[in-house]
């Protein structure tokens with residue numbers, strides 16, 4: 001697999017491809033070679049307005065608004081089939097624009113996106129309310145029921161780290177619920193969203209149900225967030241931008257789902273099998289070069305196992321092979337851009353300066369490509385590297401003395417996305433998991449979210465849930481009907 005064919009690189013509005021109104025474009029770079037892949041149209045505020053108008057038209061009485069759940073399900077299943085038929089194309093585009101191994105994308109991201117479309121297709125004709133027993137109303141019989149109705153036009157704003165998968169989360173749940181969508185993909189990685197737009201048209205969705213408007217966050221993202229025609233914003237990205245979006249949404253009381261960052265703990269309890277956990281613990285640190293929101297970057301280890309875990313992670317790091325995302329031997333690709341590489345290297349420098357012990361890594365490669373070595377420190381939970389999300393392949397082993405200490409450290413963070421517990425002592429695991437302030441816990445494993453399970457965080461990791469039934473309901477509102485007779 002070499003350079004994939006490119007999808008259309010214009011804006012997709014009301015089922016048609018068009019340049020931005022001012023003719024602006026931005027470059028998409030292959031971060032593993034630092035060469036330009038292509039120029040993509042950059043939506044101006046007037047383009048955003050056209051996209052929202054198209055989505056509103058379909059929602060407020062267009063063909064889409066009259067479709068049954070069963071018809072929406074059929075379209076979503078057709079879309080899943082088309083994504084499946086184009087799986088290699090998606091994986092190749094994502095590997096190119098994100099710099100992550102093609103094999104990982106083909107094995108994990110794309111199949112999970114397909115699963116997500118299929119899963120939510122299954123819900124589209126099963127969105128039900130309830131009949132609620134209520135007292136008579138002023139001496140007359142009263143029959144009351146609830147129904148779940150689509151929330152409206154959803155603005156979906158996505159990050160660059162797993163574009164195929166994360167876009168499917170937002171799109172599948174919103175379309176199953178009957179919403180229409182304006183999607184603003186990340187400027188570093190818009191290509192898979194543009195391929196998806198082609199397939200949405202091919203699947204037969206009415207024009208305007210999905211509009212894709214690549215563009216800069218501060219221009220297209222801001223115009224979309226502030227647009228009065230948007231009913232809900234579904235955002236995945238950094239807490240800093242999440243805060244801007246929540247503020248903008250509050251002006252017109254838009255609903256928001258915020259999937260933000262993480263600083264997730266992996267808790268290695270006494271007696272854990274270090275040889276068994278090491279490869280997965282390392283994957284949690286180094287997969288996608290650490291650019292994973294659920295990365296288990298604080299490795300909390302019982303003091304009796306610190307040397308053994310440090311040695312095991314050093315060996316795992318040594319076994320990583322950095323390089324061309326399309327080389328089957330590559331296990332780690334590049335970081336997304338020079339800014340991210342420099343940011344990660346600044347954190348590494350801060351770790352060393354603040355007295356953490358470097359176990360392995362700590363260097364970046366000279367270009368081309370933004371490659372950073374898998375890096376492991378031993379340190380404490382108060383260091384900058386243990387407090388801030390680095391979004392690079394950097395983990396910190398932090399010793400603890402007993403279970404209470406482990407829980408205190410695990411919760412001593414402003415984030416609360418995920419946690420991993422390594423132990424086969426089930427009573428201890430259960431007593432521990434119920435005290436973790438996080439949205440998801442893995443015990444003796446770590447992996448990508450499953451579409452059937454809700455996904456989201458507490459504290460600075462976000463508001464609301466995507467995926468699962470909760471993710472469907474997040475795209476609906478409840479309406480109560482009282483019939484008095």
Ligand code: NAD
Nearest residue numbers: 158159160185186217218221222237238241259260261293
């Ligand atoms: P980012 O916040 O910089 O950008 C995300 C999106 O927001 C992009 O599309 C960007 O163009 C847009 N944006 C930027 N400024 C905007 C503005 N003023 N108004 C509206 N939109 C704007 O995040 P990123 O660097 O692309 O992604 C990395 C972050 O995403 C990390 O913090 C990571 O943890 C988080 N993330 C979270 C999850 C999750 O499920 N919780 C999943 C993946 C990534």
